Amino acid sequence: MHPTVEDPRAAIADHTARLLAWAAASMAPAREAARDIAERLAVSSEGGKAFRGRLLLATFDACSGTDSDAALGLAASLELFQTAALLHDDVLDGSDTRRGRPAAHRVFEHQHRAAGWHGDPEAYGRAGAILSGDVALIAAQRGATLAARRVGDLVSDLFDEMAALVTAGQHLDMRVAVSPMDDLGALESDIRTIMRAKTASYTAEFPLALGAAAAGASPATVARLRAAGIPLGLAFQLRDDVLGLTGASEVTGKPVGDDLREGKRTLLVWHAVAHGSAAQRDAVLAVLGRADATAAQIDVAVEAIAASGSLEAVERQITAHAATARSALTEALADADPVLGLIDAAVHRSA
The missing domain is CATH 1.10.600.10 (Farnesyl Diphosphate Synthase)
Incomplete structure (x- = not known):
């Protein structure tokens, strides 16, 4: 077992739930998005996943860290950041599934069709998934900010640099995918x-x-x-x-x-x-x-x-x-x- 906590995946899930609750507290639609995000995080944690968060915690222990709450908050932020990236990726790629279940934009699209709402169901689905990804990003950034207050600004600087680098890489990936070979x-x-x-x-x-x-x-x-x-x-x-x-x-x-x-x-x-x-x-x-x-x-x-x-x-x-x-x-x-x-x-x- 991980020295920081008895079950790191359960502890990470608890912290992600808190961060999502904060990010989605203002309006019911945001809470709906948060529920979908939480379900996707639960799927990703099955079978020994949550690799990024666990890697962070293992390094924290290897460096003799003491503020386990800050480390767990950062681990949760990483998992939320990954979920946001995957939500956006699936929209960009037009993917139908993710981890054995319908991609978020397909879930929102189905919701639109089932309710008989006005407008384009596919456009609604894409917009819903993008905004869900934004909710996850907001929650992730909140976790990094809270951790920085406890252990120093370096963690928020690193988190910001990571986010910028991943976004630039995604943009290059999108461009290369349509470029001649x-x-x-x-x-x-x-x-x-x-x-x-x-x-x-x-x-x-x-x-x-x-x-x-x-x-x-x-x-x-x-x-x-x-x-x-x-x-x-x-x-x-x-x-x-x-x-x-x-x-x-x-x-x-x-x-x-x-x-x-x-x-x-x-x-x-x-x-x-x-x-x-x-x-x-x-x-x-x-x-x-x-x-x-x-x-x-x-x-x-x-x-x-x-x-x-x-x-x-x-x-x-x-x-x-x-x-x-x-x-x-x-x-x-x-x-x-x-x-x-x-x-x-x-x-x-x-x-």
């Missing part, structure tokens, strides 16, 4: 930048840094943990990409091939296009960004990506990034075991 060198660079900014930042870099800052660690230790978090976050994202192609949809909670239909440029796609045969490239490009791609076409594209050697190439990168992170964490922390124990869960997970 005629400069593969630039595309690889953009993909790595997106992984660094959009995922590695709030998945590992800043959870590690925030946990250390909440514990009162030195600026040098915070900086070293940030650096260690980047390869860990990259390994996490690459595992996500692999699971998006090879994972079972009933486990991942998302249909296999959705990333291809949405036009996501991943290193798996890049490698198949850059190093695969002409037939393999054609199979991938035939479905990339095609929402109407059939299951049979997706299967052919996945087989082409695998045959091109992309999976093996990405697995090698996952192993290398995880080893780099492990070594850096061992050097940065006197007792890295609480943190190292989460790395395998992040890198070798099935969902």
Whole structure:
């Protein structure tokens, strides 16, 4: 069990509930959005999830932190921030599902249709999900502010920097997804930048840094943990990409091939296009960004990506990034075991 609390996921959930109640106290529609957010957070906490919050708490313990309430508030803020990002992502990508349940914009769309309200149900659904994401962001920022009052302004500075970096990464991801694939060198660079900014930042870099800052660690230790978090976050994202192609949809909670239909440029796609045969490239490009791609076409594209050697190439990168992170964490922390124990869960997970 986690030293900070007996059950960190339950404690994080308690703190998120408090933050959501504060953010949604003013009006009934906001409380409705908060309920949907809370349900989604509950789903994400099943089966050993809440990884970012748990990583922050493990780092807090490894740095001998004492204000566990502040650390738990920050952990809750991270989970709320991720939920906000996913709510907005699903609108941007037009995703139908998330973690095995309808995406928020589809829930709001169905509500509109069922009630027979005026206007466009799809537009209402998108607007509802965006505003729900905003409620989650407001609650997340509140948690960071409250923690900063207890343990110092560094945590709010880090949280703000994380939010700015993730937003910039999301914008680049959106632009790259609709750009021609005629400069593969630039595309690889953009993909790595997106992984660094959009995922590695709030998945590992800043959870590690925030946990250390909440514990009162030195600026040098915070900086070293940030650096260690980047390869860990990259390994996490690459595992996500692999699971998006090879994972079972009933486990991942998302249909296999959705990333291809949405036009996501991943290193798996890049490698198949850059190093695969002409037939393999054609199979991938035939479905990339095609929402109407059939299951049979997706299967052919996945087989082409695998045959091109992309999976093996990405697995090698996952192993290398995880080893780099492990070594850096061992050097940065006197007792890295609480943190190292989460790395395998992040890198070798099935969902």
